[in-house]
Amino acid sequence: MIAVVAGGASVRVENCGKTFVDGTRALEPATLDIARGETLVLLGPSGCGKTTMLRIIAGLELPDADGRVLFDGSDVTSQPIERRNVGMVFQSYALFPNMSVADNIGYGLKIRGVGKQERAARVAELVALTNIAGLENRRIDQLSGGQRQRVALARAVAIRPGILLLDEPLTALDAALRDRLRGELNRLLRALGITTIYVTHDQSEAMELGDRIVVMQKGAIAQIGNPREIYFQPKNRFVAEFIGAANIIEAPVENGHLVLPGGRQPIGGAANLEAAIAMIRPETIGVVEAGRAPLTGTIDSVSFIGGRQRMVVSGACGKPLTVDAPNTVTASAGERIGLSIAPEAVRLLPAED
Amino acid sequence: MRDRLIFVGQLLFTLIVAAFLVVPAILSISAGITVNYFRGISSGITLQWVFQVWELYAGTILLSFVIASATLAVTLVAGVPAAYALHVRRGRLSRIVEEIITLPLAIPGLALALALLLTYQGFSDFRRSWVFILTGHVIFTMPFMVRSVMAVFGTIDVKTLDEGAASLGASPWRRFRDVIVPNAVPGILAGSLMVVTLSLGEFNLTWMLHTPLTKTLPVGLADSYASMRLEVASAYTLIFFVMIIPLLVAMQMFADREQAR
Numbered sequence: 095m096i097a098v099v100a101g102g103a104s105v106r107v108e109n110c111g112k113t114f115v116d117g118t119r120a121l122e123p124a125t126l127d128i129a130r131g132e133t134l135v136l137l138g139p140s141g142c143g144k145t146t147m148l149r150i151i152a153g154l155e156l157p158d159a160d161g162r163v164l165f166d167g168s169d170v171t172s173q174p175i176e177r178r179n180v181g182m183v184f185q186s187y188a189l190f191p192n193m194s195v196a197d198n199i200g201y202g203l204k205i206r207g208v209g210k211q212e213r214a215a216r217v218a219e220l221v222a223l224t225n226i227a228g229l230e231n232r233r234i235d236q237l238s239g240g241q242r243q244r245v246a247l248a249r250a251v252a253i254r255p256g257i258l259l260l261d262e263p264l265t266a267l268d269a270a271l272r273d274r275l276r277g278e279l280n281r282l283l284r285a286l287g288i289t290t291i292y293v294t295h296d297q298s299e300a301m302e303l304g305d306r307i308v309v310m311q312k313g314a315i316a317q318i319g320n321p322r323e324i325y326f327q328p329k330n331r332f333v334a335e336f337i338g339a340a341n342i343i344e345a346p347v348e349n350g351h352l353v354l355p356g357g358r359q360p361i362g363g364a365a366n367l368e369a370a371i372a373m374i375r376p377e378t379i380g381v382v383e384a385g386r387a388p389l390t391g392t393i394d395s396v397s398f399i400g401g402r403q404r405m406v407v408s409g410a411c412g413k414p415l416t417v418d419a420p421n422t423v424t425a426s427a428g429e430r431i432g433l434s435i436a437p438e439a440v441r442l443l444p445a446e447d
Numbered sequence: 448m449r450d451r452l453i454f455v456g457q458l459l460f461t462l463i464v465a466a467f468l469v470v471p472a473i474l475s476i477s478a479g480i481t482v483n484y485f486r487g488i489s490s491g492i493t494l495q496w497v498f499q500v501w502e503l504y505a506g507t508i509l510l511s512f513v514i515a516s517a518t519l520a521v522t523l524v525a526g527v528p529a530a531y532a533l534h535v536r537r538g539r540l541s542r543i544v545e546e547i548i549t550l551p552l553a554i555p556g557l558a559l560a561l562a563l564l565l566t567y568q569g570f571s572d573f574r575r576s577w578v579f580i581l582t583g584h585v586i587f588t589m590p591f592m593v594r595s596v597m598a599v600f601g602t603i604d605v606k607t608l609d610e611g612a613a614s615l616g617a618s619p620w621r622r623f624r625d626v627i628v629p630n631a632v633p634g635i636l637a638g639s640l641m642v643v644t645l646s647l648g649e650f651n652l653t654w655m656l657h658t659p660l661t662k663t664l665p666v667g668l669a670d671s672y673a674s675m676r677l678e679v680a681s682a683y684t685l686i687f688f689v690m691i692i693p694l695l696v697a698m699q700m701f702a703d704r705e706q707a708r
Binding site for chain 2: 152154174175176177179180181182184186187188189190191192201202205206249250253259
C-alpha cells in the first residue's frame with residue numbers, strides 16, 4: 095500500500111459566509127469542524143452553497159470579512175489555493191489537454207521540485223492505485239469519462255495533500271459507471287485515510303462515502319450528522335424529503351396517536367402535542383391483512399422494482415402514502431390492506447421548516 | 448448523367464473563378480522575368496530585373512522582415528497576456544479595453560498614421576527610426592492577435608484549467624506558462640500568421656509613416672511602380688511573392704498539424 099501523510103489535516107471553517115459582488119448571498123455564515131482523516135460530504139440541491147463552501151476551504155474563494163479557515167489550527171484564510179497543499183478534483187476534471195496522463199499526474203510534483211525519477215515512481219504508484227495502467231502516454235482527449243475521473247483523482251492525490259477536495263467528481267458520468275466508481279472511490283478514500291471533503295447533490299453518494307453528511311439548503315446548513323442520523327432523524331422537512339423517499343403527514347394528535355382517516359397510528363414519545371408533522375420512511379411500513387393493523391388503506395397502484403415493490407396507498411392518511419413492501423408480498427391495486435408501522439418509525443418534525 | 452453535368456458545370460465555374468484571380472498574378476510575375484514586356488515573352492526570359500530589384504531594395508526587404516518580426520514579438524508579449532486578462536476579467540473596464548484594442552480595425556490606416564504623426568512629430572529621432580513604423584504596425588495588428596487568442600480561450604475552460612493548476616501548487620506565472628499558453632497555441636499561431644502577413648503587406652499606414660530610409664516591401668513596390676519600368680516593378684512582385692508564400696505555407700502547415708493533434 096501507498097504511504098500517505100497519516101490522516102491529513104484537520105479543518106475548521108469559522109463563521110464563513112459568502113456574498114458575491116452583485117449582492118447575492120451564496121452562503122450564510124457557517125461554522126464547521128472536520129476531523130483529521132474524516133470524510134465529510136456537503137450535500138444539497140444546486141444553489142445550496144455547497145460548492146461555495148468547498149471553494150472557500152480550497153482557497154478559490156475568499157469568505158466574507160469575518161470568516162476564517164483553519165488547517166490544523168493555523169489560519170490559512172489569506173492564502174491562495176496554491177499554498178494550501180490541498181488536492182482537488184473538479185467536476186469537469188480540469189485535466190490539462192496539453193499534457194499526457196503521466197504528465198498530468200506528475201505536474202504537482204514537478205511544481206514541488208520533485209526529481210524526475212522520484213516523480214516517475216510516484217506516478218507509477220498512482221497509476222496502479224487508480225487502475226489506469228497502460229494509459230500513461232495517452233492524451234486526455236483519448237480517455238473515456240471514467241478514465242478521466244481516475245486521472246483527476248490520481249493527480250490530486252499525487253502531491254500527498256493534507257486535504258482532498260472533490261467537487262461532484264462523479265456527476266459527469268453515466269449512471270452505471272457512477273455506481274461502480276462510487277464503490278471504488280469509497281475503498282480508495284478509506285485506504286488513503288486522508289481528510290476528505292466531498293460535494294455532491296446525490297444522496298446515495300453521500301450515504302456511501304460520508305462519515306458525516308452536511309445537508310445544505312439555500313446557503314445554510316440544515317443538518318450535520320452521520321448517514322444514519324440524517325436518514326432516520328432528519329431535523330426538518332427539507333432534510334427528510336431530500337434524503338431518500340419520505341411520507342410527510344400532517345395530522346392532529348390524540349393520546350399519543352396520529353388521528354388519520356384510515357385509523358389511529360401510535361407515535362413514540364411526545365404525548366402532549368395537539369398536531370404533528372410526521373415523517374414515515376416507505377420501507378418502515380409493513381403490509382398486513384386489513385383489520386390486523388390499526389391503520390387501513392386501499393392500494394392505488396403497485397410497481398415492481400425488482401428487489402422490492404412500491405405501493406401507493408390511499409385512504410390511510412390525508413394524502414397517498416408511499417409504501418415499499420418486500421417483493422414477496424402479493425397484493426394488487428384496489429385491495430384493502432392494513433398498514434403496521436412501529437411507533438419509533440414515526441419521526442416527528444418541527445412545525446416550522 | 449445529370450449529376451455528371453452538374454459536377455462538370457461546378458468544376459468549370461470554380462476553375463474560371465480561380466483563373467480570374469490567379470491569372471493576373473501569373474501575368475505580373477511573368478512580366479518580371481521577360482526582357483521586354485511590351486514585346487511579350489518572345490523577347491526572352493531574364494533574371495536581370497530580379498537582380499536589379501534585389502540590389503535596389505534588399506535593405507527595404509530586410510527591414511520589412513525586421514519590422515514584421517518585431518511586430519510579432521510585441522503582439523505576442525503584450526497581446527497574449529492581454530487576451531488572457533481580458534478573458535478572465537469580465538468587468539465593464541475589460542470590455543472597454545477590448546473595444547479600444549479592436550478600434551484600429553475600424554479606423555482607416557491613414558487616420559491612424561495621421562494621429563501618430565501629429566502626436567510624435569516632435570520626437571524627431573523616434574519619428575525617423577523604423578520603430579515609428581513598428582508602432583503603427585503593432586496598433587494595427589494587435590486586435591488580430593488578441594481576438595484570435597481570445598477566441599481559443601472561449602473554447603477551452605480557462606478558469607477551471609487555471610484553478611486545476613493552482614490546486615497543484617502552481618504560481619500564477621507557472622500556470623500561465625505551463626497550462627494557459629500551451630492550450631492557446633492554435634489561437635496564438637493563427638494570430639501570428641495574421642500579424643506577420645498583415646505587417647509585411649501593410650501599405651497605407653506605412654506609406655504615411657515611412658521616410659526615405661525606412662521603407663517596407665509594399666512601400667518599395669509602390670515606389671518602383673511609380674518610378675521604374677514595369678518589368679522592375681513586376682520583378683519586385685515576384686520577390687514579394689517568393690518571400691511571403693513559403694512563410695504562409697509554413698505557418699499554415701504548423702497550424703494544421705496543431706489542429707490535427
